[in-house]
Amino acid sequence: MYKRQHRSRVAESRRLTLKSWDYGNLRVDTLIAPMSVLTNVLGLLVAIAFGGSGQGVEQIVVAFTYYSNATQIMFEFNQIYRRLETSMTEAAQFTELLLDPPTVLDPAEPEAPAPRDTGIRFEAVTFAHAGAEPIFEGLDLEVPAGARVGLVGRSGGGKTTLTRLLLRMSDLDGGRVLIGGQDISRLRQADLRALIAYVPQEPAMFHRSLRDNIAFARPGATDAEIRAAAEAAHVTEFADQLPEGFATLVGERGVKLSGGQRQRVALARAILRDAPVLLLDEATSALDSESEILVQDALWRLMDGRTALVVAHRLSTVAGMDRLVVLDRGRVVEQGTHGDLLAADGAYAKLWQHQSGGFLGENAEPAPDDSPPPAAPTALPEPDEPAGART
Ligand SMILES: Nc1ncnc2c1ncn2[C@@H]1O[C@H](COP(=O)(O)OP(=O)(O)OP(=O)(O)O)[C@@H](O)[C@H]1O
């Protein structure tokens, strides 16, 4: 069914392209290009025919040069017109996109945000991505106010989808999401998102300066505040190496930064935002273990007194949290502390054993054959360390 939808979309877009004015004029283009060569040849022949009798070669060359310059200019006019046409066609496509009405709407009579605390509750949540099977069916999950909860599980389990539902990027098909007892669909979207500092799995960067990229998390922040956030997220370390420091432009979508540098900018945004709920989706996954330990220190400080939901594949990132939730194919299959889950010897224990056995890609290099496997992955909080100890 998915395939059929995709095919019909491709066919529709092809039909529209073929119908467009721009494409229709391609035929004119194919005619005009050889014609301009033909006219020039004709011009040369005419010059020779008329000038052949008494005129010298110089006159013929001068006459032909004038002639070919004139046809060249006419041809360029045609090019300008074609460029204009192409831009218009592209603009029309974008306008169509903008005319698509948004599906997530503010309620007609929004409630004022008055959460009694910052606890999060997913109540019997049912949700399906457009055109796909439901991913959540009656999911219940609670993150008590002030708690730090780690969300782990296999790729495609629905972790990112869950974080996006909390931000109300999509509406539910059933159930409710509450923050501090308030249904998030009763709030204005701007009010809801003001409660949350979010670091997405793939943070978006704008082609502006490094400073602007951080500052946009809280318009009106002072330079000192921005600098402090950048320092806490270890952005300053690489920013100061750049030729223009914080004024360096980061390139379209941040192409001039490495993956780990982009993540640190995203973390600086979250720190600057200073919101009561912290939502991190693989926020430190692209950092090497050493930088992760440094950045995590800042994060643990940030989480103090806030409610945090933290998604991570690298289990050591979340092992020290108050509670871990294992999500698989949209269902909570296990939850408890790191110690509880190891003792239960279930899905989490299996994942932990995989990673602590020198999981390739986690620790770039395999453990030497004769050395015993390390007891735990390298970027720690110590697994048995109480959750608050690092703050
Ligand atoms: N925009 C979308 N449209 C349709 N299906 C989607 C969309 N986003 C995600 N999915 C599907 O929903 C499921 C859950 O995806 P999700 O991104 O939530 O997984 P995840 O647990 O975050 O995985 P990962 O650990 O790889 O980030 C996947 O099967 C995915 O294919």
Ligand SMILES: [Mg+2]
């Ligand atoms: Mg994800």
